[in-house]
Amino acid sequence: MIFYIARQPIFDRRRGLFAYELLFRDGFENAFPDIDSDEATERLVESSELSTGIEALTGQNRAFINFTEQSICNQLPQLLPKQNTVVELLETVAPTDDVFQSVTSLKDKGYTVALDDFEFDDRWQRFLPLIDIVKMDFRALSIAQIKQQMRAHRGFTGRYLAEKVETYDEFKQALELGFDYFQGYFFAKPEVIQRRSLSASQKVYLELLDKISADDYNPDEIAQIIERDTGVSYKLLRFVNSAFFARRSEITSLKQAVVRLGQAEIRKFVALISTASLGESKPNELTQLSITRARFCEQLAQMNPRYGADPGTAFLSGLLSKLDAMMDDELSQILTHIHAGTTIRDALIDKKGAIGFFLITAEAIERVHWKKIDQAAKQLKLSSDTVIKLYHDASSWARAASGSA
Incomplete structure (x- = not known):
């Protein structure tokens, strides 16, 4: 049996990954399950803990x-591990004596x-010393x-x-108000306060992205750029010799890497290490999302x-799609450094x-918009299950790739 669970990341003040909210879904045909909230909760707990384990x-x-x-009141949360479970009381929960005893x-x-979507009234006063997090x-x-x-x-x-x-x-306002955690799509959008100068390493990575996205691809130029930066050279050799590529013999020089791998594959792993490095100061979730999109589009x-x-252009487009969030700038501005072609820009x-x-x-898929997923699947002449499986496979591929980059 297939369980459908959506998850949305929650970040801290430094935009580091703090947690996920897990949401029950009943497949693709039923975006809003025609079941009551109690059954949805029970099925979510059963699927997450008894099927794969909540940690997975x-x-x-x-x-x-x-x-x-x-x-x-039935103490259902006790089926889940206390060390990494946040029991979120829905806004429909009434502050009764039974609920108070159960929360205690x-x-x-x-x-x-x-407390979810919390709006205070006096009946909740006695609960507040028991509450760790209030969501607004x-x-x-x-x-x-x-x-x-x-x-x-x-x-x-x-x-x-x-x-x-x-x-x-809104993120800035929430920070000023004293919020500690944040949930929503702000992390995936440009955070433009002012134009920022590029570091030496960023310039190298953007130059690499520029070269691999050019029509007149030249492996020798790529090797020369990499040779200028010891850190990039090390990452490249470590990446190409990783278990991810499963080489029979170790590659010991940049020239050997370029010759052995060929144009399509060197473009891919140069794009991967460049994107992963540009996102080093950001939540790892962002880098994995970029790589997942790349593999999915490919x-x-x-x-x-x-x-x-x-497929190569599709892969690169997916990787570049989150550079705005990684570099705190508008995507159109970043692409001017890369000189990306019309296909990628469009x-x-x-x-x-x-x-x-x-x-x-x-x-x-990322926003769990089931109607759009169904429409896309029909246009692709695939089932919704196949499309979502492709994305999940891409996510697994991304975890392996980002672990090697």
Whole structure:
């Protein structure tokens, strides 16, 4: 049996990965399952813990899981490991005596407790000393309302989580208000405060990306650029000799690497190490997302030759699609350093062409937009299950690749 679980990352003030929120899904045909919240919670707990283990879904990070009033009172959270489970009380939970006793019991056992979409009233006052995290919805509340709510939380000594933060301005406002955790799409968008000068290493990596994206590809030029930077040379040799490529004999020189691998493969691993290095100061999730998109777009190009998309160009486009978040600049500005061709620019900036469509499909999967996934699958002449499996396979490939880069 296949379980469908969506996960959304939660970041800390430094934009490091703090946790994931796990969300129950009932396949692709039913975007909003026609089951009650209690059954959804029970099935999520069963699938995450009893099927694969919650750690496999979160990579050892914390998991925020929604619980209804009934599941809280039935102590369902106790089926999950306390060390990495955040018990999230849905906004529909009423502050009853039974709920208070159940939350007290969970706290005594060492669980972390959060309130979802919380809006304070006096009935919740006695709960606040038991609560570790309060989530507040930036789409539902104004800044003035958020300030008012925070002032009303007498006795609360925990942390605040800003939910549905989708712009840099909202992220900045949340920081100034004292929020510690952030959930939404702000991390995937440009965070432009001012233009920033490029470091020496960034210039090398961007120059490498420029050369491998050019039509007149020249392996000798790539080797010469790499030779100028010892760090890049080391990473390249380590990467090409890693288990990821499973070489029969060790490659000991840059020239040997260029000759042995050939044009298509050297383009791929140079693109990988450049992207991974440009994203070193950012959450690892961002680099893995870039590599996942790259592999996913490459697979779709290979499986759908009728679209006329070059798999190598599709791969590179997927990798470049998150450079705005990695370098805190607009993607259009970054691409001027790379001199990316029309196909890549159209795909990344305007989402045009076959590769633009592949990227739209990837984004639909990442945002768990089931209707768009179904529509894309039909256009690709694939089943929704096949499309999502391709993305999951790409994600596994990305973990292996980023571990070697």
